[in-house]
Amino acid sequence: MSRDDPWQRLAGLTPARIALGRAGAGLPTREVLRFGLAHAQARDAVHTPLDADDMRTGIAALGFETLPAASAAPDRATYLRRPDLGRRLDEASAASLAAAARDPVDLALVVADGLSARAVHEGAVPLLTALKPALTGSGWRLAPVVVATQARVALGDAVGALLKARAVAVLIGERPGLSSPDSLGIYLTFDPRPGRTDAERNCLSNVRAAGLAPDLAAFKLHWLIDQALNRRLTGVALKDESDRLLAGSAGREVLEG
Template sequence: MSRDDDPAASWRRLAALTPARIALGRAGAGLPTREVLRFGLAHAQARDAVHTPLDADAVRADIAALGFETLKAASAAPDRATYLRRPDLGRRLDEASAVALAAAAGDPVDLALIVADGLSARAVHEGAVPLLTALKPALAGSGWRLAPVVVATQARVALGDAVGALLKARAVAVLIGERPGLSSPDSLGIYLTFDPRPGRTDAERNCLSNVRAAGLKPDFAAFKLHWLIDQALSRRLTGVALKDESDRQLAGPEGRGVLEP
């Protein structure tokens, strides 16, 4: 039998291309011990990602080191256990944060950026600063007026609507830890909403998902996010009416991508 005709070799080649659980093998009627242990480790990492608290002070310090002003906020969920049981509370600001953000608001701005723990503080710890580092040059050249970056805890995506409204932002981008998968406990999501205000629906947002070293790379995510923000502000909309066509800008004069793969 040639190598090309060997089913096991074909599965191994496929398994090398993806972190998905394929070609695991078998031991009798069950899985090999190594795969059972790998699954247990992945499950533990996903649980840790959900329950580990965000080090908001460290994240704010790292973002400030990039040259961004920062503010802090918290949702109406008083603790992590309540946050996980009551998603509705994670969508609302607590009273102290609402007062503080309203007091900090100045003139209207074009964009508010929010860094939120969501369901994976690990994603924020590992991914937020690389993404903002990649995004900063594009923001600097855009001429947009920016609000201070808000670092929010016990937050859901819709918390950005309240924050954006209080900061008088035309658009808000929420960088948030996504629900961990068994191969991706460190995935960061980005949700962009034009004209943020409480009551916005998910159909009115654009999403970039799986931002991490093993997924959508930070520089590519920053490129796509900048394109979406530019289109949102010029066309005055986000969501299902705004399709991500940023890839059309990647073809250079010789057919090569503008960004490194």
Template sequence: MSRDDEAAGAWRRLAALTPARIALGRAGSGLPTREVLRFSLAHAQARDAVHAPLDVEAVRGAIAAIGFETLVAASAAPDRATYLRRPDLGRRLDEASAAALAAAASDPVDLALVVADGLSARAVHEGAVPLLAALQPALGGAGLRLAPVVVATQSRVALGDAVGALLKARAVAVLIGERPGLSSPDSLGVYLTFGPRPGRTDAERNCLSNVRAAGLAPDLAAFKLSWLIEQALTRELTGVALKDESDQLIEGPAERQSLGR
């Protein structure tokens, strides 16, 4: 086997281990047609993920089917075009939603959950319910007082601060569609904030990213999130002061494999 063949084989083995675009080959001075078409498809899928609307009623129905109450809310961005141009509006509730959430609040709760379209409705359609289903036993086992799950549209992460404050929640977890990559149009992010109120910064949140079948599996994401929620409520903080040490509870290879590690 020549050195060129050995190098080609090594690149093929590396390419099999990652969705990153490596070892694509060459056709003259450019890429092979198949790779150009694959890139165009990925780009189209990412654009579709950003612009596709969230099917609110379908999401609410699926969440209700696993045992959660739901509410709906919208940001101050009146449409998708405005949402993309004005991130500040996506961080604020519209007046009707703020009034509805305030009216729905009664006694203080430990946790509010927000399912938000963000920059990928596809991520919410595919990933939010599996994550909530995996998280539900831990929440029930901990005896936490929960607000209804709020399904939010035209939403940025910080919208959860207003939602959590209105629902009198000690903490809020926002499950939101992340900005699509060229290999991950279905990536869900989770942002946990203790003491939610407008004006919180990203440094005061904990984030779990790339929650999807080909990334951080829902059961492992739920395991990590339940640990973070417990610690946040116990220590009364989130963000840079709270480090994710949930892996210390995974004691051996068998446990790691069962959690998708």
């Protein structure tokens, strides 16, 4: 493939598998090997367990209180086969969160393994580090950060309800792609309670070094939380218009901490 080939120029702009070339009737060996590596990394991301104790230590070092939780899925194999169990707390976690609940709070944060513990290990603390100054300046009442294992997005609804939170933000490892085994997703839900649907959430996706950078994700999340609490809604009725502020001083202040 020559340097003047337009496909080669396009390939330099995206991690998508385009302009791979050919060797006879098949792919070049290097591309076969690259695909095999990407597939292995995606599988590892799904099956590698979250080190919840290490995650809680890292979050506590930022000054947040933390609480552990687990879904009703007893192990990884069950979690992958039974998504419904990943959406519910196990009995012990539900009891401990209910006991830990204090006065009503504005926001609960949940850090959950989801389908990529790697994404959580690499992305959760940087995101919270970028978000903390905005949280501190907001005056919002915060619940302890819950670190949840074998968790799906909807587990945050039960957590938020038990902690008496007006809104819950779930930071969770997304389903790995063949070029993104480290993608963190953030799901924000106003008035969390079991039975909420995906249409009632706002999502920030692909939070990682090669995607949506943590400082920009934190800026957008803070904007969405502020709007959700003021307007008392999330989901399809709340559009992310935070980009309008990025050129102004408010955006720069949040991004710079």
